[in-house]
Amino acid sequence: MSEEMDRESIIKAVDEILRTHNLPVDKEDYEWMVNNYPKIREMVGKLRIPEARYVSPALVFSPL
């Protein structure tokens, strides 16, 4: 995903997220979020495994 996102669209996405959540951030943290947003989206993309396609989530959790 990181190759697919240009900086402008990343900034737009991060700005929208911060506005929606009403999260103030300083300059250093903002840069961290912008720099890491593509990596994080790529990471969570790996959760879309085919084997989970028809599996129910473990929302009622028991180790047994």
Added chain:
Amino acid sequence: MGEMPLTIEEAAGWLRSGKITSQELTAALLARAHAYQDTVGAFITLMDESALAEAKAADTNFAAGIDKGPLQGIPIGVKDIIATIDAPSTANSNVLDPAWGNREDATVVKKLRQAGAVIVGKLSLNEFAIGWPDPTTGFRVPRNPWNVAHSPGGSSSGTGIAVALGLILGGLGTDTGGSIRFPAAFCGISGIKQTFGLVSKEGCVPLGYSLDHIGPMARSVYDCAVMLQVLAGYDPLDPCSLNVAVPEMLAGLDGSVEGLTIGLPIPYFFDNPALDPEVKAGVLGAVDLLKEAGAKVVEVALSYAEEGSIAQRVTMFSEAFAYHEGDLQTKPEIYGRYTRRSIREAALYTGADYVQAQRVRSVIKQKLAGVMQGVDVLVMPTAASPAPSFADFETNSTKDVPSFCGLFNLTGSPAMSIPVGFSSRGLPLSMQIVGKPLAESTVFKVGHAYQQRTNWHLKVPELTVEGVSA
């Protein structure tokens, strides 16, 4: 300062033979704790007065023939994210409302006190059990007793340090993605997070509601088993508490591994390019020793280990973000930088990401159950490398380091870290032993058998301060 017992097991013998009183033991360890405080920062609060009063009560009970069990009179520490009636709870943060701690003991602390343990202090941690120490918050930066330029591991840093240096004989940690096992590994001690729900987490500031565990850390596997026996049990105050019979933790501690099958999950855990060669050699050496002792060793593969680790991360940060969102909106500057940055990562996830993580959780739980059908335990490294230095952290993102621990918070499996040697730079190496749900006794059996044949867990850091050495 005279010779002191190294383990709970040894101290219990001394207390019953009259070789030492709990007051003498507690006073000696408190003096040592004060002496080391500026160098390693193990404690946030030392509780001299109440500890000595509890020690006196323990001695009175011994004199009257009252014996509440192996923890009576034993100095124990509590991670400062768990409530105690007689000391503040900070979570190592300026954000936590001090009123949060104005309550009675957490369930686990009540259990320790009922067993006669002496609570000597509240132990350091990473802020809210996440992130990395930020010196600008005003809290001491906990340091590794084997090399103070290195991290002691987190988030139960103080517990790892204090046990390693012999400032306490056992302590409570918490573990949402490895926070008991990492500091145990980096400080060269033993620590277990048991089956999810077996120990109440009532009275603990949450990090990841569906992943959090409170568990024991001590020098030996035997001591962890003794502590867990006291801590375990159903608690209606914890909605995640398991209403099951508590296993006999000490049942299998006979030094034998004959007839047991150990699985080595090679993909992800042993063939990972990030795995330090010295860690790998240390773990495989330990496995060889267990094989010589009679265990059968087989190679296995746990599918989706990387995806499971990602699911743990997404779950942990999402659940933490739900707890912290309000404070991150109104006073983010009061958090340490690495804490707020870690938790705020969840803002970059979607609701679907969280649910997808729970679907992966279902898959990985099923995969692990399948692998465990053919083995009694899995063995793997606890961490990919020995303790990192503080200097390295500034240049290397922890996100790129694979986690071998978080997966077992996701599945709720019992998982223990024990020391297996030292690196060429003198830092502890460690292995992780993972069992089936509620099969803590098997995990302890394997770890105890290893420690019957080695003495890595009995090594004490040679750290001298103002004339005091551990």
